[in-house]
Amino acid sequence: MLRLNLVLIALIVASALGVVAAQHKSRRLVTEIEREQERMRALEVEFGQLQLEQSTWAAHARIEKIARERLGMRAPASGQVLAVDALVAKGGAR
Amino acid sequence: MSKRVTFNRNPLLSSVLPQWRSRFVLLLLLLGFVALVARSLFLQGVNNEFLQAKGESRYARVIEMPATRGRVVDRNGDVLAVSTPVKSIWAIPEDVDLKPAQARKLAELLDMDVRDLTRKLATEKDFVYLKRQIAPDVAQRVAAMGIPGIHEQKEYRRYYPGGDVMAHMLGFTGVDDKGQEGIELAFESQLAGKPGSRRVIKDRRGQIVEDVESIRAPQDGKDIRLALDAKIQYLAYASLREALETHKARAGGIVVLDAKTGEILALTNLPTYNPNNRIRLSGAQLRNRALTDTYEPGSTMKPFTAAMALDKGKFRFDTPVQTAPGRMTIGSATISDAHPHGVLTVAQVIQKSSNIGAAKLALSFPPEHMWQMFDDLGFGAPLKLGFPGEVGGRLRPAKTWRPIEQATMSYGHGISVSLMQMAHAYLVFAREGDLIPLSLTRIDTPPLHGKTVFGAQTAREVRAMLELAVQPGGTAPKAQIQGYRVAGKTGTAHKIEGGAYANKYVSSFVGLAPASDPRLIVAVMIDEPSGGKHFGGDVAAPVFANVMAGSLRAMGIAPDAPLAPLQVAKDAETVRESM
Numbered sequence: 001m002l003r004l005n006l007v008l009i010a011l012i013v014a015s016a017l018g019v020v021a022a023q024h025k026s027r028r029l030v031t032e033i034e035r036e037q038e039r040m041r042a043l044e045v046e047f048g049q050l051q052l053e054q055s056t057w058a059a060h061a062r063i064e065k066i067a068r069e070r071l072g073m074r075a076p077a078s079g080q081v082l083a084v085d086a087l088v089a090k091g092g093a094r
Numbered sequence: 095m096s097k098r099v100t101f102n103r104n105p106l107l108s109s110v111l112p113q114w115r116s117r118f119v120l121l122l123l124l125l126g127f128v129a130l131v132a133r134s135l136f137l138q139g140v141n142n143e144f145l146q147a148k149g150e151s152r153y154a155r156v157i158e159m160p161a162t163r164g165r166v167v168d169r170n171g172d173v174l175a176v177s178t179p180v181k182s183i184w185a186i187p188e189d190v191d192l193k194p195a196q197a198r199k200l201a202e203l204l205d206m207d208v209r210d211l212t213r214k215l216a217t218e219k220d221f222v223y224l225k226r227q228i229a230p231d232v233a234q235r236v237a238a239m240g241i242p243g244i245h246e247q248k249e250y251r252r253y254y255p256g257g258d259v260m261a262h263m264l265g266f267t268g269v270d271d272k273g274q275e276g277i278e279l280a281f282e283s284q285l286a287g288k289p290g291s292r293r294v295i296k297d298r299r300g301q302i303v304e305d306v307e308s309i310r311a312p313q314d315g316k317d318i319r320l321a322l323d324a325k326i327q328y329l330a331y332a333s334l335r336e337a338l339e340t341h342k343a344r345a346g347g348i349v350v351l352d353a354k355t356g357e358i359l360a361l362t363n364l365p366t367y368n369p370n371n372r373i374r375l376s377g378a379q380l381r382n383r384a385l386t387d388t389y390e391p392g393s394t395m396k397p398f399t400a401a402m403a404l405d406k407g408k409f410r411f412d413t414p415v416q417t418a419p420g421r422m423t424i425g426s427a428t429i430s431d432a433h434p435h436g437v438l439t440v441a442q443v444i445q446k447s448s449n450i451g452a453a454k455l456a457l458s459f460p461p462e463h464m465w466q467m468f469d470d471l472g473f474g475a476p477l478k479l480g481f482p483g484e485v486g487g488r489l490r491p492a493k494t495w496r497p498i499e500q501a502t503m504s505y506g507h508g509i510s511v512s513l514m515q516m517a518h519a520y521l522v523f524a525r526e527g528d529l530i531p532l533s534l535t536r537i538d539t540p541p542l543h544g545k546t547v548f549g550a551q552t553a554r555e556v557r558a559m560l561e562l563a564v565q566p567g568g569t570a571p572k573a574q575i576q577g578y579r580v581a582g583k584t585g586t587a588h589k590i591e592g593g594a595y596a597n598k599y600v601s602s603f604v605g606l607a608p609a610s611d612p613r614l615i616v617a618v619m620i621d622e623p624s625g626g627k628h629f630g631g632d633v634a635a636p637v638f639a640n641v642m643a644g645s646l647r648a649m650g651i652a653p654d655a656p657l658a659p660l661q662v663a664k665d666a667e668t669v670r671e672s673m
């Protein structure tokens with residue numbers, strides 16, 4: 001009888017320690033996932049800001065200004081445009 | 095001498111205490127235990143809310159989960175509007191005690207005048223914003239100063255990288271990130287995010303250790319993909335701007351539509367504004383003329399009159415119409431052509447833009463027929479795009495029309511429409527006589543067939559007439575584009591001021607290309623050109639050609655005409671349209 005009780009007590013203590021350990025582990029994991037989610041939000045914000053920056057740099061008005069003023073580009077005059085036959089172009093791409 | 099004391103015979107010991115006294119003590123002790131057990135049962139089982147709430151308040155926290163507003167992107171995914179977090183600095187003036195050096199530094203950080211800052215802090219109010227929507231890194235430096243009574247608050251600010259190019263299409267949001275104009279308002283319910291909150295357990299280091307429950311899940315706003323093409327939009331904007339400067343015009347608007355899908359590819363108005371910086375905004379800048387303003391369309395209305403005449407079978411494209419002597423009196427009023435033309439075919443009435451011809455066509459039909467056509471074309475009723483402030487224009491019931499009114503409506507006077515409505519109505523010529531609804535957002539499966547207004551044969555014939563109008567001998571040879579067949583119609587309308595037609599004009603052009611299988615419709619309206627030219631063929635047609643040519647190229651639409659040099663007529667050869 002006494003032996004059985006001792007075994008049961010040992011088992012209870014072991015299981016109690018297990019619960020504590022599991023709880024601790026789950027809390028650590030929660031903290032970790034929170035940190036990662038925070039990072040995700042921060043990255044999303046940064047993505048938005050980078051998109052904003054990209055479209056500011058790529059604004060058509062800015063590109064046109066640079067093309068015209070700094071690079072001296074202009075639209076081709078009507079006689080300078082050569083249309084390539086669509087079928088030939090497809091054949092060439094293949 | 096000593097006396098031995100014996101303790102075992104103490105008299106006290108021999109006195110026997112009554113039995114009940116020890117039992118009484120025992121009972122008291124037992125009662126004490128019972129009371130304790132009862133109390134603990136009560137606290138644990140019955141009345142446990144209070145203590146639990148007390149306990150939770152020490153470790154559980156409800157945290158707000160912000161939701162971001164959706165982005166607006168163009169049809170190719172380029173970002174047109176995006177929200178990004180910023181900080182607002184606010185203060186409880188009572189708690190703030192600034193030293194002069196601190197005040198100077200704070201004012202410098204916030205980019206304010208020191209006097210402004212002290213004035214704001216001198217207020218009686220409990221709460222005052224010092225500066226709203228500043229960059230997060232600046233806010234961090236303010237927080238680092240550690241001034242008591244000064245706090246920060248996270249907010250979102252909307253940025254529009256397209257600036258004034260997209261202003262009227264997108265609209266803008268207020269300081270609270272809610273839509274106030276344009277797409278931002280029209281799609282507010284989809285763009286707006288719903289912030290959520292959840293309950294968590296935090297440890298003493300402030301880290302979240304357990305996720306208890308989600309009270310409300312945050313919902314980020316949805317991204318809106320517009321039908322708009324940023325490239326075409328910029329092209330329209332730049333062309334319009336140039337035209338307004340050249341012709342010293344007061345205002346203008348351009349609409350570009352995809353004829354196959356009904357998508358709005360571009361919408362631009364001038365004057366405009368920069369949505370990122372809305373200080374000193376005037377009503378004229380804010381006006382989205384293409385949608386919320388109506389104008390008398392003038393001759394751009396004539397093709398519809400011709401289409402009605404052809405569609406009812408009463409006329410053919412080569413039926414002669416007598417327009418001599420270029421004047422016609424209906425009731426007490428007289429209408430006239432700019433140049434008398436003599437006998438014209440129906441096709442020539444459009445090509446030469448004869449008022450008399452159009453009026454004669456119209457007057458051979460009862461007013462109800464014409465009203466029905468206008469109604470089918472969507473005039474007189476808002477387009478229901480969901481855009482704020484859309485107008486329907488003025489179309490009175492047919493019963494109230496006098497003959498002179500019917501005559502003037504046939505060439506676009508006495509009726510008012512918005513530029514968007516006009517462009518929309520031209521869909522019938524770009525398609526096979528049917529009209530599909532317009533869309534602000536990108537459509538992947540366009541409607542195949544819309545509401546039929548005219549027969550397919552009529553649509554093709556009118557399209558051919560519109561092609562004549564942009565060739566030498568028509569009113570707008572300047573609308574031609576190399577490599578593409580173009581069809582279109584000029585309009586030049588007198589403006590009404592104080593009930594009478596003033597010496598001010600609205601020049602417009604609505605056209606489609608490629609004429610063999612129309613893909614695009616471009617409508618141009620220029621208000622009060624005062625640079626010496628005011629005819630639609632001189633003012634609006636070149637803008638049309640520029641925008642259309644660029645858009646066709648941007649969309650990679652194959653040319654449908656041989657690349658012969660254009661037969662652009664000299665100014666003298668251009669037929670003046672009638673007003």
